[in-house]
Amino acid sequence: MKKFVSVLIIVLFIFTNRINVFAxxxxxxxxxxxxxxxxxxxxxxxxxxxNANDKMYPASLTKIATAIYAIDMGNLESIVTVSHNAVSQDGTRVYLNEGEQVPLKKLIQGMLINSGNDAAVAIAEHIDGTVEHFSENLNMYLKAKIGVNNTHFTNPNGLFDENHYTTAMDLALITNYAIKNPVFAEIFGTKVLEWKGQSWETTLLTHHRMLKGELPFPGVTGGKTGYTSESKQTLATTADNGKIRLTAVVMKSELKNDKYNDTALLLDYGYNTFQHATIKQGEIFKADNNFFYPENDTLITESVKGCIKKINNDGMLSIEDQDGQQIQSLQLKYKEPQKLKTVPTKREKPKEHKQQLFQVNVILGMMIIAFAGAFIGFRNKRTRKYKNLS
Incomplete structure (x- = not known):
């Protein structure tokens, strides 16, 4: 718990300074x-x-949050002792035995790949002692580290509870954060895993039909399914066509095939409509008499038809498509106006100046004396000449 609190403080600072994006x-x-x-x-x-911010039930997509929290906060090599409470869970399991000892990473694999509800509870109790404490800490972690605003989980596996809810937006943010962790990304994209437990030896296959290849779709890199009678069908999927990487979440489909068809529509739309571009470090954007710039080269998403960049007086840069629909928004840094530099005149040292002035005065004085002497001599000579004439 101390470890979590320290991480929480650091992350709160980081999160408040991140680039903003909007729907x-x-x-x-x-x-x-x-x-x-x-x-x-x-x-x-x-x-x-x-309906991105509508309250919905996630079912087993909860396990995405449980997995990344366990990876971030736990020791993957630590050994988990499975409790009676864990083996008593309903729904899909990996058939753990009470008292069985299993590495934490293996439990995360069983939870994500085979959606094991028993593995999820074993993980929660190992990390935080009880499911209740785990849920409290998980909610704080998701809000502080990822920035979710409309999520409240009461268990680690997604079994129905009226107070266990989230939104499509929050789940997409959670999934997108999680896939940046290489351990999570590896497990999330695993199609087949050999499983050897005390009571069950089998080959685990991902339940995600697009990832498995039953419903082929280019570039699918990971996924997790979910279903309860209250939540209906839910699905999280990641994909990469070599040009753009996508994260898709669909919730509350009536039929299983609907969530796959909807996901295919979303991914096709993303592949065909958007591309990446880069705003170069130091590129200047002007709003009235204010100037703004990105501190680093910044990757942006734009329409394949091009984009329109608009900036307001607060330095918020909006990336829009040709129809004026906002795709992305990011905060730029204010550029301080440059002050005109005045070139200082070279001033002579006072002592040198006085010496030069004295020398000039001496020369001028000598010239005046010489001129006066010559004038007086000339006048006396003329006076004597006039006297001789008279």
Whole structure:
């Protein structure tokens, strides 16, 4: 818990300084799912949003949050002793035995790949002692580290509880954060895993039909399924076509195939509509008489047809498509106006100046005396001449 609190303080500072992105609409997609979000995995730009902030039940997509929290906060090589409470869980399991000792990483694999509810509870109790403490800490972690605003989890596996809820937007943010961890990304993208436990030896296959290859789709790199009678069908998917990486979440589909069809529509839309560009470090953007610039080369998401960049007086740069629909937004740094530099005149040292002035005065004085002497001599000579004439 001390470790979590220290991380919490650090992350709160980091999170408040991050680049902001905002949702872009795409009403032309006809999705069956009630909630959906598509993110650019690299920039975080929201490429599609449908009922993105509506309260919904996540079912087993909860395990994405449980996994990244356990990876961040736990020791993957530590040994977990499975409790009676863990083996008593309903739904999908990896058939753990009470008292069985299993490495934490293996439990995370069983939870994500085979959606083991028993593995999820074993993880929670190992990390924080009880499911209740785990849920409290998980909620704080998700808010502080990832910035979710509408999520409250009461268990680690997603079994239905009225107070266990989230949104499509929050789940997309959680998934997108998680895939940046290489351990999570590896497990999230695992299709087949040999499993050897005390009571169960089998080959685990991912439940995600697009990742497995049953419903082929180019570039799918990871995924997690979910279902309860209250949540309906839920699905999280990541994909990469070599040009752009995408994170898609769909929630509350009535039929299993609907969530896959909707995900395919989202990914196709992302592949065909958006691309990456870079705003170069130091590039200047002007708003009235104010100037702004990015401190580093900054990756942005834009329409394949090009984009329009608009900046307001606060330095917020908006990336829009040709129809004026905002795709992404980021804060630029204010450029202080340059002050005109005045070139100082070279001033002589006082002592040198006095010496030079004295020398000039002496010369002038000698010239005046010489001139006066010559004038007086000339006048006396003329006076004597006039006297001789008279």
């Amino acid at each position: 872009a609409g795409a009403d032309q997609l006809d999705l069956k799912s009630e909630g959906a979000v598509l993110l650019d995995s690299d920039t975080g730009a929201v490429l599609f949003a449908k």
